Structure formats: C-alpha cells, structure tokens
Amino acid sequence: xxxxxxxxxxxxxxxxxxxxxxxxxxxxxxxxxxxxxxxxxxxxxxxxxxxxxxxxxxxxxxxxxxxxxxxxxxxxxxxxxxxxxxxxxxxxxxxxxxxxxxxxxxxxxxxxxxxxxx
Amino acid sequence: xxxxxxxxxxxxxxxxxxxxxxxxxxxxxxxxxxxxxxxxxxxxxxxxxxxxxxxxxxxxxxxxxxxxxxxxxxxxxxxxxxxxxxxxxxxxxxxxxxxxxxxxxxxxxxxxxx
Numbered sequence: 001x002x003x004x005x006x007x008x009x010x011x012x013x014x015x016x017x018x019x020x021x022x023x024x025x026x027x028x029x030x031x032x033x034x035x036x037x038x039x040x041x042x043x044x045x046x047x048x049x050x051x052x053x054x055x056x057x058x059x060x061x062x063x064x065x066x067x068x069x070x071x072x073x074x075x076x077x078x079x080x081x082x083x084x085x086x087x088x089x090x091x092x093x094x095x096x097x098x099x100x101x102x103x104x105x106x107x108x109x110x111x112x113x114x115x116x117x118x
Numbered sequence: 119x120x121x122x123x124x125x126x127x128x129x130x131x132x133x134x135x136x137x138x139x140x141x142x143x144x145x146x147x148x149x150x151x152x153x154x155x156x157x158x159x160x161x162x163x164x165x166x167x168x169x170x171x172x173x174x175x176x177x178x179x180x181x182x183x184x185x186x187x188x189x190x191x192x193x194x195x196x197x198x199x200x201x202x203x204x205x206x207x208x209x210x211x212x213x214x215x216x217x218x219x220x221x222x223x224x225x226x227x228x229x230x231x232x
Contacts, residue, residue, distance in 0.1 A: 006160075034220055034221075036223075041226075042225065042226075043208060043223035043224055043225045043226050044161075044208070044210075044223040045223070046220045046221075046222065049220055090160065090161065092221075105163065105166065105176075106151065106163070106210070106212075106221055107163075108153075108160050108161040108162075109160055110158065110159060110160035111160045111161075
C-alpha cells in the first residue's frame, strides 16, 4: 500500500535561516511525489513535484525538494526562510502502480506546520 | 487558480439531515476527489472519480456517497449527517496520471453538524 509520513508536526525556524520539512514515502514501484502548501482558510496550492530525472526539484516561491531513493525520502527545503512561508505543508504520493480504479489515487501525509519567526 | 468551485463554502446543519456538497470544474479534468481535513489527520480521501459514473471509495467513505453524472460536477452526499462529519471538505481535480499530473484544489467547504 502507498503511504506518506511527515515525522514532524511542527517546524520552527528563524527568518533567514534554511528550512527543511521532512517526508518519507512507501510505494510500489517508482513514485510520483508532490509538495503542497496551505495558508489559513485556503485550499492547498501545488509547490513542486518529482517524476523522474534530477533528484533536486525546484518549485514555486524558492522552494526545492530532494528525492532520495535509497532513503525513500522527499524533503522540502529552502535556503533562506521568510515569515510569509509560515503555513501548513503537505507531502503526497501518487499511486501509479495500481490497476483499474486505484490508479491515480493521491495519498497525503498529515501535514507539517511551519512557523518562521522574525 | 484552476477552475474549481465548491458550494456552499460554509454550512451548518442538524444531526440526521442529508447534506450535499457540490464541486464544479471548468477544466474538463478526468479525475475528481473529495477529501476531508481534520486536525491531526491531514487530508483523508473520502471518494474519488476516474470518469463520468466511475467512482470508488477512499479510506473514510462510511456515511458518504458520491455521484458524477457529467464531467464537470462531482457531488458528495452525507446521507444522515453526524457530529463526527463536522470537518472541512476539499474537492480536487487532476487531468490524469501521466507525467505525474498534479491535483488542483478548491477553496473548501466548512461543514458544521450540530
């Protein structure tokens, strides 16, 4: 079964410092991995995805994520955090090994609340 | 923003009453999803659709039913609302599974069952 784990409920960093939000996954076969961000009282916004190719993926708002197959991880990173980055972040994996109706299902982690203080 | 509209945006209903939430898309995407978001649980899949009249259950489908009679609309019905169904409900759409197509989310519906 496909699954995603975000081991930290909360991450706190000072503005200007690098940030990392962790994600590990479990899939059958090669994964399609995604990061989303949710601001208060809003829907989820797509940040970036890994399909194949370079292990370092760049996305919106200066975020990037590193795919590590041996560690089954897909950590979200940013070199210099901003207060405006404070939000809830979700990692997700897509079931591409499924058959029939299970194909295309998206599985989400529980989310990590990122707080960046001035 | 992707063309997704959820209605209503807010609803308060009484225990035992049926409730229908609507998701409407203008993108002609094949896949549509209903999730609920609760503190400590993240997003949990209720039902999803992989085409007109093609739907399947997610991980928390008990007490919910769905219908998709045309590409643009995906309806979620709480057959007899309970307090445990108080939540924020999100609809999402995706064009397909090729090239890791990402999903796009609606703004959410906040449902309170009293």
